[in-house]
Amino acid sequence: MVPSAFVMLEAIPLTPNGKVDRRALSEFSVKSLKLSTDTFVAPRTPEEKLLANIWASVLGIEQVSIHDSFFELGGHSLLATQLMLRICETFLVDIPLHHLFQSPTVAGIAKIIDTSRQAKIVDTKTIIDLNAEAVLDITIQPPKISVDVFAKPSSIFLTGATGFLGTYLLYDLLMQTRANIYCLIRSSSVAEGKQRLESTLESYSLWNETFHSRIIPIIGDLSEPLLGIPEPQFRHLANQIEIIYHNGAWVNHIYPYSVLKAANVLGTQEVLRLASQIKPKPVHFISTTGVLFSSANVDTDTQIKIVRESDFLDASQVIESGYVQSKWVAENLVREAGLRGLPVCIYRPTRIGGDSQTGISNPNDFLNLAIKGYIQLGKVPILDDKKENIIPVDYASRAIIHISQQTDLLGKTFHLVNPRPILLSDLVNWIRSLGYSLEETAYEQWRTELNHHQENVLYPFLSLFPQDKSSDKKLPRTKVPQFDSQNTLEGLSTDIVCPVVDTELFGIYFSYFWSSGFLARPSGQKTSIQPDLINGVKEI
Ligand SMILES: NC(=O)c1ccc[n+]([C@@H]2O[C@H](COP(=O)([O-])OP(=O)(O)OC[C@H]3O[C@@H](n4cnc5c(N)ncnc54)[C@H](OP(=O)(O)O)[C@@H]3O)[C@@H](O)[C@H]2O)c1
Structure with missing residues (x-):
């Protein structure tokens, strides 16, 4: 491949964990x-x-x-x-x-x-016919033979193993099975791919030398036919693999559907092709609760609306977000594969937060960037009664792997949500109590200020904050759906419980923000921390 451009850098950028960013x-x-x-x-x-x-x-x-x-x-x-x-x-x-x-x-x-x-009209959006997009290739037909459902598989295929949740899934699969884990990875060589997978585990403090021989990189790309894997190797894998965890996706809240389609939709179709070739293999697909975000699914003054795991939205109700649209279409492809005989499970996590023990989190997560952006600006938009539902990444991963190991649960959909969402206004108060100054301003004024601060980490997301809030068709701003998670609760053993997101957990998260350099400590912090929050803040 001939590079189309060369970029001179003074230094290679590193993540807070010290790996190449x-x-x-x-x-x-x-x-x-x-x-x-x-x-x-x-x-x-x-x-x-x-x-x-x-x-x-x-x-x-x-x-x-x-x-x-x-x-x-x-x-x-x-x-x-x-x-x-x-x-x-x-x-x-x-x-x-x-x-x-x-x-x-x-x-x-x-x-x-x-x-x-x-x-005088510009906003002629390309209307995407999501139903037409959600048509699974007719050639994907799992053979009509009995499915070998291995409670103890020896070969597992995982996508997105270098990502935030994927690193934890890889760790839990390595810890809780004896299988070799075949990880789809974009890389120039097997050796480089392996190095990247191992150093990512290391950066999350999850590395263990005994993992070395069981991590097998598969060079490829979700956005390419056959996942970018040469056909003979694809067939070989189709024969060898016993179970698939499809977690990889291009998680980008700015790009439109047309850009994300190749990785998120066509990539899912190729994963389903792999699962259907030679012998049917169970597919565990990581979706998102975002596919259920709609004004049709939030409470009204007269009605409390509970969104169940069996619910899914009609195409016309899906919010105008390229990312969510791509996940909705992908979920429909997975469901269609299920109807054609493939054993599938769908997991819909809500926002995934940092590790509940170490506080390590994804610096590119939107909530983390929002916290940093508010602090950089010294201002937050008035948040009304907006809530945020956060689950720690270690819980999300453990729950998925635990549920996926129960073969009688195949075919179901699982909501991974926190039974106790937090009020964003409480979060702002916790941040203030750490010593940061945050002034509440009217939304329009806050947006204008952000517009003048190109160095703010939220600036690239300006398009997600419409000038005229009343015209916002992306998310119901003040309300989020209430998710029922009956299947998940039934599938989890009692020791896998979603941690409460409170001042203590945010103390752990902020400790990591500071030790990793993601955030600077507030000046004069010691005098202004509330006692209960001090207890939660530990040095890492
Ligand atoms: N984070 C959340 O709050 C959240 C909430 C609900 C659902 N989810 C879902 O959970 C899953 C994981 O999310 P995450 O936050 O862990 O995402 P992430 O950190 O951005 O990781 C995404 C992973 O997918 C891989 N990937 C992306 N495009 C690819 C391509 N074309 N070919 C091969 N691999 C590709 C990435 O590889 P590289 O390292 O090479 O980029 C990375 O390993 C996604 O399916 C997402 O939709 C996430």
Whole structure:
């Protein structure tokens, strides 16, 4: 493969755990890109000239051909947000971010600006027919032979093992089975893949030397046909594997469905193909409670609505989030595979928080970024009575593995939720009691301030905070559904209980934020911590 660009870095970015921060790496702008003079087309109008200048400045390159794709020039979610904000400010138009994905060139955006000025309508969203997307390839037909359901498998296939939840699933599978774990991983070589899997476990303090021989990297990519695995190896795996945990996904709340489809939807289809080839194998699919977020599923003044594990939303009720749409479609493919005879389980976790013992968490998690962004700004938007449902990652993983080992539970869906959601206003008070100053401001004012702070970690997510809150169709802002979790509770033994998220647990989380460098300690902290919170804050 010939690299399309070279990026000079002063230092390799590291995560708080000291490993190479691959995500941060991908966020670096392309500073020294040489454009092909063969394909260069200069701007033709004053608008295109202005746009090309904005693009070049945001991307940090000298010049932009009007047909160059923003994303092929090194654009990513942070830069996309910056680009569209500068375009809207310069041209005094309101063009939503998703247009950049549909028309990622100077020429394309110039056309959209022109249309918007003439017709005064811009938000012509591409309507995705989710039902049409959720059609499972007809060739995926599990053989009609009895399914070998191994309570004690010797070969397990796991996707997303380098991610937050995936690292814990890998650890629990290694601890609770004697199986070899075949981990799908994007990597240039088996040796590098293995090294990455092991160092990720190490960074979460989960590494154990005895794991070495049982972790088997499978080089591939969810977004490619046959998972990017050569056909003979794919068939070999299909024969060898006894059970599949499909946890990998592109978890990105900014990109639209069209961008996430390959990894999240087609990747799931390929996993189901693997599961159906040669012999049917059980598939444990990690979905999300997000697939049930809808105004149809929240309480009204007159009715309390409990969302059950057997519930699923009609396509028309799914919220306008590319990520959630992709998970909804993927879940439907899994369900269809179940109807065709594959034994499947669906797990819908709510927001996954840090480890309840070590506090180690995912620095890129949206709640962590929100906490950091609020602290950086010194301000929070007024949160009304908004609640957050958080489950610690160690609980989520243990619960999934425990349930998946009970063969009589195959075919069911499980909600992984905390029976005690927290009020976000309580969370803000806990943060204040640690010594951080947080002023509550009206939402519109808070958003305006965020717009002026490009260095704030929440800035790349500006598109998730609509200017006009009443027009927000993404999430019911003040209410979240109440999830019933009967199947989960029945499937768990009494010693696997979801920890309460309280000041003590947040104390553990903040200890990790400080020791990892994710957050700076507040100045004058010692005098302002409440006694109960001090108890929860331990040095790691
Ligand atoms: N985190 C939450 O709060 C939450 C809540 C509900 C449900 N979930 C679900 O739980 C699962 C895990 O989430 P997470 O938070 O642990 O995500 P994460 O940390 O972003 O990890 C995602 C994993 O998927 C892998 N992956 C992504 N695209 C891939 C591709 N094209 N080919 C191969 N591997 C790919 C990543 O590999 P790289 O390391 O190479 O990027 C990584 O191992 C997801 O299915 C997510 O939808 C998460």
